[in-house]
Ligand SMILES: NC(=O)N[C@@H](O)C(=O)O
């Protein structure tokens with residue numbers, strides 16, 4: 263079992279896996295007569311293969327328990343996949359670099375702060391959507407089209423939060439204890 267403590271997500275640490283989507287670290291320009299700031303081109307949408315097209319979807323996810331135990335990571339070889347929280351939901355991000363095999367030493371776990379989204383570049387191994395604390399609603403941009411776009415890789419991983427062991431109680435509220 264690979265044991266990981268999630269680290270706060272940063273663009274630098276996430277760079278091998280894709281982009282962090284966050285207006286606080288992005289440039290913008292004004293449009294609409296100055297009424298709107300356009301945070302432009304924050305992440306690279308990849309749609310590869312036959313009849314490929316970009317999809318916009320919304321995921322409504324139930325919260326995961328922490329420690330989070332995983333028995334696989336997945337990848338989308340034909341496209342990127344972005345998750346943007348719609349109500350400042352925090353979520354766990356577990357990733358490994360693209361490749362045919364996963365080196366356990368290369369797996370990284372992060373926790374977002376509610377203002378961050380992520381875009382997994384095509385082929386990046388990742389855990390499925392893992393929202394914390396409450397039901398989460400995410401805008402998702404990924405690839406539709408022909409052919410397989412989801413591979414799974416068996417690997418056992420246990421992820422904890424920094425310095426806390428949080429457990430789900432019966433009503434899915436989380437108590438954090440030292
Ligand atoms: N299967 C699906 O659409 N979602 C996963 O790819 C995920 O990363 O949550």
Ligand code: NI
Pocket residue numbers: 336338343388390
């Ligand atoms: Ni995915």
